[in-house]
Amino acid sequence: GDSVTQMEGPVTLSEEAFLTINCTYTATGYPSLFWYVQYPGEGLQLLLKATKADDKGSNKGFEATYRKETTSFHLEKGSVQVSDSAVYFCALSLKTSYDKVIFGPGTSLSVIP
Amino acid sequence: SAVISQKPSRDICQRGTSLTIQCQVDSQVTMMFWYRQQPGQSLTLIATANQGSEATYESGFVIDKFPISRPNLTFSTLTVSNMSPEDSSIYLCSVRLPDSSGYGYTFGSGTRLTVV
Numbered sequence: 001g002d003s004v005t006q007m008e009g010p011v012t013l014s015e016e017a018f019l020t021i022n023c024t025y026t027a028t029g030y031p032s033l034f035w036y037v038q039y040p041g042e043g044l045q046l047l048l049k050a051t052k053a054d055d056k057g058s059n060k061g062f063e064a065t066y067r068k069e070t071t072s073f074h075l076e077k078g079s080v081q082v083s084d085s086a087v088y089f090c091a092l093s094l095k096t097s098y099d100k101v102i103f104g105p106g107t108s109l110s111v112i113p
Numbered sequence: 114s115a116v117i118s119q120k121p122s123r124d125i126c127q128r129g130t131s132l133t134i135q136c137q138v139d140s141q142v143t144m145m146f147w148y149r150q151q152p153g154q155s156l157t158l159i160a161t162a163n164q165g166s167e168a169t170y171e172s173g174f175v176i177d178k179f180p181i182s183r184p185n186l187t188f189s190t191l192t193v194s195n196m197s198p199e200d201s202s203i204y205l206c207s208v209r210l211p212d213s214s215g216y217g218y219t220f221g222s223g224t225r226l227t228v229v
Contacts, residue, residue, distance in 0.1 A: 032216075034218070036220075042222070043205065043220055043223045044156070044205065044220040044223075045220075046217060046218070046219070049217065089155060089156070093218070099144065099209060100146060100158050100161060100171075101146070101156075101158070101207070101218055102158075103155045103156045103157075104155060105154070105155045106154075106155050
């Protein structure tokens, strides 16, 4: 079935380090891909998305490119800040009649000063 | 993007009781989704609610345990029935709306439920 796999966490980085969180997916068809972020004690926010192959989503210094050939959507940021500490979820949705979002397990990121 | 008001934001309930969670959207939407996020886990879809028809439940979720109402295009409720401690989770509603690149999903801030 359709699924999303993310790298295991938790991930701990020093401020200004480079971040990569790997995400791969399995889907029948051509999904839209998303990264959501959940800050401590808060709800879910859309960070970025891409709707077709080779699209690059970007927001707040984060980027991810839709790679159809490797079925991946890795999240990257060149220089993380303490305020980026959160849980990051990779997700996909398919244009089926019910169009639900399928989430990966989440990756917890802690950025230390 | 849409604004979703979800309430209550949190509650502590006795086992065996029921809790109804409300989700109000500031625009009309066809489809609303209810998710569960168990402690330290990812989000799992409970059901999809279309206005004017019965909700569609995912595997492992049943209407008797999680009845859903969808009386109009801006409102839905999810009831967690006959609660047990295993139902302690965050429950979130979500809507799909068109945006500049096709469509996107917006989530409510969630209801943090603790069953004692």
